[in-house]
Amino acid sequence: MKPDLGRLLEGVAARIIAQAEELTALDSAIGDADHGLNMKRGFEAVLADKANILAKPLPEALKAIGMTLVMKVGGASGPLYGTLFLTLGKELPEDPTLADLARALTAAVEAIKARGKADFDNKTMLDVLGPVARHLGDGTATFASVRALAHQRAEATVPMKAIKGRASFLGERSIGHMDPGARSSELMITTLCDELEACA
Amino acid sequence: MKPDLGRLLEGVAARIIAQAEELTALDSAIGDADHGLNMKRGFEAVLADKANILAKPLPEALKAIGMTLVMKVGGASGPLYGTLFLTLGKELPEDPTLADLARALTAAVEAIKARGKADFDNKTMLDVLGPVARHLGDGTATFASVRALAHQRAEATVPMKAIKGRASFLGERSIGHMDPGARSSELMITTLCDELEACA
Amino acid sequence: MKKLINDVANVLAESLDGFAAAHADLVQLDEERKFIRRKSLKGGKVALISGGGSGHEPLHGGFVGHGMLDAACPGQVFTSPTPDQMIAAAEAVDQGAGVLFIVKNYEGDLMNFEMAKEMAGRDIETVITNDDVAVEDSLYTTGRRGVAGTLVVEKIVGAAAETGQDLQTLKSLGEKVNKRSRSMGIALTSCTVPAAGKPTFSLGDDEMEMGVGIHGEPGRRRVKLMPADAIAEEMIVAILADLEAAKSSPVLLFVNGFGGTPAMELYLMYHAAAGALARRGVKIARSLVGSYVTSLDMAGCSLTVTALDEEMISFWDAPVHTPGLRWGM
Amino acid sequence: MKKLINDVANVLAESLDGFAAAHADLVQLDEERKFIRRKSLKGGKVALISGGGSGHEPLHGGFVGHGMLDAACPGQVFTSPTPDQMIAAAEAVDQGAGVLFIVKNYEGDLMNFEMAKEMAGRDIETVITNDDVAVEDSLYTTGRRGVAGTLVVEKIVGAAAETGQDLQTLKSLGEKVNKRSRSMGIALTSCTVPAAGKPTFSLGDDEMEMGVGIHGEPGRRRVKLMPADAIAEEMIVAILADLEAAKSSPVLLFVNGFGGTPAMELYLMYHAAAGALARRGVKIARSLVGSYVTSLDMAGCSLTVTALDEEMISFWDAPVHTPGLRWGM
Numbered sequence A, B: 001m002k003p004d005l006g007r008l009l010e011g012v013a014a015r016i017i018a019q020a021e022e023l024t025a026l027d028s029a030i031g032d033a034d035h036g037l038n039m040k041r042g043f044e045a046v047l048a049d050k051a052n053i054l055a056k057p058l059p060e061a062l063k064a065i066g067m068t069l070v071m072k073v074g075g076a077s078g079p080l081y082g083t084l085f086l087t088l089g090k091e092l093p094e095d096p097t098l099a100d101l102a103r104a105l106t107a108a109v110e111a112i113k114a115r116g117k118a119d120f121d122n123k124t125m126l127d128v129l130g131p132v133a134r135h136l137g138d139g140t141a142t143f144a145s146v147r148a149l150a151h152q153r154a155e156a157t158v159p160m161k162a163i164k165g166r167a168s169f170l171g172e173r174s175i176g177h178m179d180p181g182a183r184s185s186e187l188m189i190t191t192l193c194d195e196l197e198a199c200a
Numbered sequence C, D: 001m002k003k004l005i006n007d008v009a010n011v012l013a014e015s016l017d018g019f020a021a022a023h024a025d026l027v028q029l030d031e032e033r034k035f036i037r038r039k040s041l042k043g044g045k046v047a048l049i050s051g052g053g054s055g056h057e058p059l060h061g062g063f064v065g066h067g068m069l070d071a072a073c074p075g076q077v078f079t080s081p082t083p084d085q086m087i088a089a090a091e092a093v094d095q096g097a098g099v100l101f102i103v104k105n106y107e108g109d110l111m112n113f114e115m116a117k118e119m120a121g122r123d124i125e126t127v128i129t130n131d132d133v134a135v136e137d138s139l140y141t142t143g144r145r146g147v148a149g150t151l152v153v154e155k156i157v158g159a160a161a162e163t164g165q166d167l168q169t170l171k172s173l174g175e176k177v178n179k180r181s182r183s184m185g186i187a188l189t190s191c192t193v194p195a196a197g198k199p200t201f202s203l204g205d206d207e208m209e210m211g212v213g214i215h216g217e218p219g220r221r222r223v224k225l226m227p228a229d230a231i232a233e234e235m236i237v238a239i240l241a242d243l244e245a246a247k248s249s250p251v252l253l254f255v256n257g258f259g260g261t262p263a264m265e266l267y268l269m270y271h272a273a274a275g276a277l278a279r280r281g282v283k284i285a286r287s288l289v290g291s292y293v294t295s296l297d298m299a300g301c302s303l304t305v306t307a308l309d310e311e312m313i314s315f316w317d318a319p320v321h322t323p324g325l326r327w328g329m
């Protein structure tokens, strides 16, 4: 696979920006009503920096994306998604295979866990990112299966009680709502699959 | 006529207290939403002081009512209604005739004008009290005619543009609403007529 | 109505008691709650007394203390205090150098303070504040309302009183400050008088009241919600049209919140108003931003511009130590 | 949404610019608006830096100045600032004696300050505030939120820093003040994030949120509107249950408004809370009443009780000169 990074970036950014209100609405229910705004601000900054990013080799481009997210998103999601892209940049070769991707995403998930002192089943983005990383490495992944898993894992955060993140302040009242970060992770992953499939 | 002051007092107080919400609602439209509250507070204080008031001869009793209104009502209506009763107390003999009443009320209207630096047609209580005082002295007054006049003069404040009082801040926008003080004056006068007629 | 209260009948008493307890180092509340006075008085000084309806906190009780008032008389909510209150306050704080009443121009306040003056049998003078340009000034009407500019009068006259100025001089100074101060207010929502239980006026979701008073009295006109810059522009134009002195004097710009508006919006309004002044070449020498002259829980704000001279600047800067305003000590 | 704003995209920038202009004698705003700093720094002193999402004004920018912070980093509304802001602030105010971060316990704030610390390459320590008893404290969760008690930490540590105490001593002091401070909040209405355009949560006309946070996060439970006395009682019970030290120490009682609540109601709540403390034999040594740690336009309030010792009292009383808190100078 040799997809166009510019197109991937634009696709993911467009999707996040388009769904910003939904993400904010999810965050209103169990957080502070800013997740969509944060992500939109971050990806708008990434788009603004696109020329610079695309001039770099993949690892450096990913690091640049990560740094932009760290410096523009703020909140909990900024350092965490920043860490995701920074780690991918550190772990991926210039021309990655699916196995490289699985390994790098697994490393990124570990880095997010460390940064946020969180674990799986805490009702966070990790509940989408972790299972997807594992599935990428299990030899059965297809575009469709990855999309389905991301969707299913985001849905699976609905009945969870939040242990980490702002929703944890709600205790039992966090149950019954989808985690906004899980949903934004799902959106990024499914959009990536869509774009990659279209190039394939 | 030898009516019972206690009964008159209770009648007027009860009427004002019962209509307090209406007076406040009128004051909401063109003032600051407190005329009913002010009058209620004042007449509750008068009722609380009833035994003391009734122990006095009529002129002193009226002065005591006036002083209580001055010290309890506040706002514009407190000094003005206080002045009304203080002046009646000064002007009336112990056993007044209708002519005494007409003269005393005329003096009270002048005192109110002086205290409030206002005139007729300024959209205030004066627009009820002034005409009623004149009518009491014109030799044609009956209970029914006084009541009708008080009612008609209060209604007549509706199309007026306020020149004095809080409603004057509204300029043209004060047109179309009854003046709350005109209404409270109407209530006092009609209740007095009712009580006096019942004793007659 | 959503308020942090118990019984509506006790709102004023409980709030005054809380105020007096929280600031017991500075003020004392009269036993019958007729007035709030300084804890320690300064002999030989003219006594400054203000007051008015409650619901405008920290005005006036919050401005009792060194460098401002000697006593304040709190009326019922939005209702002027009664003469017995001012008589008792004067009795408590008059140091023999006379008493200056500072009264906002509402007929209720004027008449009650006037009756108090007549009945008190003391040397009393009165300064009437009427800084609100939203209302047309006219000899034939009540004239303009006294609004947030009253704080500026109380601060400057209060500082002068501490220096030992006499009653007539203070009265003249108060009148000068009032003449050089102009204000205008806008409301995004109505306030709710506790005892009334519902909003005084109702505004559509997309409406605002331009030229509102501090009692939730309707203003100049009801308009569609405007951007902050346009609001500030209209207010500053109206204020400057009536404040010739601002053409040649540096000014105090005072952005005042009405009780339901947060600091973030007030600072944004400051930015808008300062821009409107700058475009007209008016120089800002002093600034004050906060909710000082409120209307219960009303959302909105007023702008006050005071044309300063050197005397006024030095009295503005002088130390003040009250519950509501404090600097220099 | 009814707010005094222009474009929602510019709310923060215009508000910060207004703030900096109104307080130009005390503070400076960084050109890129990354931080607010003291106009003049004090050599050799540990630099105190705080920050957090905007919408809590005057916290934190309003507490920059003598006796409190050296710099504050304003994030977007309710969103923690980004590491570049803290790095730039530290660069601007570090006097060589080290930097102390004061951070409210939210994961966003913790992680952004932590990344700043990793990237800044300076001597930095962190005090985390977590005074909100409405949230259960637990090792396995995010734990308690940092709310209005943060002001108390900033005031006391700020005063100590002026005396030349070193970084480790200040960190310990901050942790002590935090441990001895407990808060709880209630909301009568939701706040509205400007960019979101509608209220974060919706409450019925007869409902309130008990144990709300300062971001309009839902609280412990939604209940029917309660009288002020009952509200204060529940809050004080929850606070004292978690503040053993208040049994044997005099306390600071801090009644904090959330932005949409007027002073009259805050003083009434002070009265209610002081009564609840008195009934339990807790002695109030210091008081603070006002809207200092707000949630945009939310109506409601929080109570904070800090168990004082002599050191804390003397640092609390020490002179402070910031836009939001000022006394003794």
Ligand SMILES: Nc1ncnc2c1ncn2[C@@H]1O[C@H](COP(=O)(O)OP(=O)(O)O)[C@@H](O)[C@H]1O
Pocket (backbone or CB within 6 Å): A027, A031, A032, A034, A035, A036, A038, A039, A074, A075, A076, A077, A078, A080, A112, A115, A116, A117, A118, A123, A124, A125, A126, A164, A165, A166, A179, A180, A181, A182, D078, D079, D080, D107, D108, D109
């Ligand atoms: N400690 C954590 N570990 C992993 N993810 C987290 C953590 N804390 C929060 N998140 C994720 O961040 C999302 C919230 O992001 P956002 O709303 O942008 O930030 P904030 O919570 O600071 O307002 C949550 O929905 C959750 O998925």
Ligand SMILES: Nc1ncnc2c1ncn2[C@@H]1O[C@H](COP(=O)(O)OP(=O)(O)O)[C@@H](O)[C@H]1O
Pocket (backbone or CB within 6 Å): B027, B031, B032, B034, B035, B036, B038, B039, B074, B075, B076, B077, B078, B080, B112, B116, B117, B118, B123, B124, B125, B126, B164, B165, B166, B179, B180, B181, B182, C078, C079, C080, C107, C108, C109
């Ligand atoms: N200058 C005046 N002269 C005569 N009546 C007046 C004057 N000012 C006000 N009023 C009367 O007082 C009434 C308002 O009383 P009230 O609401 O109790 O006081 P306030 O206006 O101070 O709130 C008005 O409706 C009007 O009838």
Ligand SMILES: [Mg+2]
Pocket (backbone or CB within 6 Å): A027, A031, A032, A033, A034, A035, A075, A166
């Ligand atoms: Mg959020």
Ligand SMILES: [Mg+2]
Pocket (backbone or CB within 6 Å): B027, B031, B032, B033, B034, B035, B075, B166
């Ligand atoms: Mg009225």
Ligand SMILES: [Mg+2]
Pocket (backbone or CB within 6 Å): B032, B034, B075, B076, C053, C078, C079, C080, C108
């Ligand atoms: Mg009134």
Ligand SMILES: [Mg+2]
Pocket (backbone or CB within 6 Å): A032, A034, A075, A076, D053, D078, D079, D080, D108
């Ligand atoms: Mg946030």
